[in-house]
Amino acid sequence: MELNWKQQVRPIIALSPMADMTDSAYCRIVKSIASPIVFREMVSAEAVIRGNDKTLDMSAIHEDERPLVQQIFGAHPDSMREAARVIEEEHHPEGIDINMGCPVYKITSNFNGAALMKEPELAATIVKEMKSVISVPLSTKMRAGWSVHTECIDFAKRMEQAGSDLITVHGRTKEQAYRGLSNRNVVREVKKGVQVPVLYNGDVFTHEDYFQALEETECDGVLIARGALGNPWIFRDIEARLRGEQPTPVTIRERIDVICQHLDLHLLQYGEQSITTFRKHLSWYFKGISNMKPYKQELMTTKNRNELIDILEKIALHLDE
Numbered sequence: 048m049e050l051n052w053k054q055q056v057r058p059i060i061a062l063s064p065m066a067d068m069t070d071s072a073y074c075r076i077v078k079s080i081a082s083p084i085v086f087r088e089m090v091s092a093e094a095v096i097r098g099n100d101k102t103l104d105m106s107a108i109h110e111d112e113r114p115l116v117q118q119i120f121g122a123h124p125d126s127m128r129e130a131a132r133v134i135e136e137e138h139h140p141e142g143i144d145i146n147m148g149c150p151v152y153k154i155t156s157n158f159n160g161a162a163l164m165k166e167p168e169l170a171a172t173i174v175k176e177m178k179s180v181i182s183v184p185l186s187t188k189m190r191a192g193w194s195v196h197t198e199c200i201d202f203a204k205r206m207e208q209a210g211s212d213l214i215t216v217h218g219r220t221k222e223q224a225y226r227g228l229s230n231r232n233v234v235r236e237v238k239k240g241v242q243v244p245v246l247y248n249g250d251v252f253t254h255e256d257y258f259q260a261l262e263e264t265e266c267d268g269v270l271i272a273r274g275a276l277g278n279p280w281i282f283r284d285i286e287a288r289l290r291g292e293q294p295t296p297v298t299i300r301e302r303i304d305v306i307c308q309h310l311d312l313h314l315l316q317y318g319e320q321s322i323t324t325f326r327k328h329l330s331w332y333f334k335g336i337s338n339m340k341p342y343k344q345e346l347m348t349t350k351n352r353n354e355l356i357d358i359l360e361k362i363a364l365h366l367d368e
């Protein structure tokens with residue numbers, strides 16, 4: 048399977064990378080429901096080249112997830128180049144992406160993530176070095192800027208010149224973190240200023256938001272993050288609309304079936320003891336679902352897979368009535 052951003056069918060629909068969320072288990076769930084391109088959670092370049100087993104396992108790919116883009120974060124051209132080489136050699140993702148948008152202090156204090164936006168020449172060198180060793184497309188994911196919304200316009204041009212095959216912009220600055228709204232106007236300016244495809248990212252929570260964002264930014268597609276948490280059906284809804292059909296509401300039965308499948312893939316990936324790390328997904332799957340109060344406590348405390356399945360079945364039975 049190959050990925051060619053220029054030839055990819057428009058509009059592009061994609062799952063945005065989210066640390067601890069867009070792992071193999073969740074990407075498989077998304078792909079069992081619809082066909083977006085999935086961006087895997089970021090992995091550390093330094094950990095990859097140290098041969099850290101956990102990190103290398105994190106970037107293993109199941110065939111069902113393809114085409115898949117693996118994101119890498121790092122600040123040193125040599126380690127980013129070597130990490131990209133190792134990841135392509137070991138796991139053959141269809142694309143590699145560079146994290147130039149993470150605002151978290153632990154990341155930016157080491158000049159990774161959004162800090163690269165303050166160092167365009169370093170960022171360009173990283174792009175060139177990575178491109179020199181991989182055969183798949185390389186993309187860059189950035190914020191609107193570090194502190195000023197328009198910084199991404201020149202920065203994106205610089206990344207294109209350096210060889211980035213696709214650019215994603217989350218329309219908030221690093222300093223905003225998640226405050227305020229994602230600025231769509233500035234992403235439209237980025238799109239106008241480069242030849243490579245541009246994906247918009249930010250505040251897309253429904254299929255209506257997706258089409259509105261496309262119209263407002265004139266981008267080639269949209270990357271969806273929080274709107275896909277507990278809601279892999281958002282991609283199915285968008286695909287239905289593109290076929291000229293009305294999206295179908297998700298029934299409780301369907302929700303529970305998908306949660307059970309996701310739970311089993313999660314346990315397969317992390318081991319039988321990992322129910323506790325599945326709870327974050329449960330919170331998202333039941334966000335906004337009414338009449339959940341009697342089950343919440345049990346749902347969030349059980350440590351046993353079969354017990355959890357029983358609770359989920361009880362919910363299906365009662366809420367479906």
Ligand SMILES: Cc1cc2nc3c(=O)[nH]c(=O)nc-3n(C[C@H](O)[C@H](O)[C@H](O)COP(=O)(O)O)c2cc1C
Pocket residue numbers: 063064065066067068088089118146147148149188217248249250251270271272273274
């Ligand atoms: C839990 C979580 C983890 C994230 N991890 C990453 C990551 O690994 N790499 C990345 O580029 N962005 C990461 N992001 C940012 C999202 O990909 C996205 O850019 C941001 O949430 C805005 O999109 P949204 O409004 O659709 O959520 C993360 C966001 C969340 C909520």
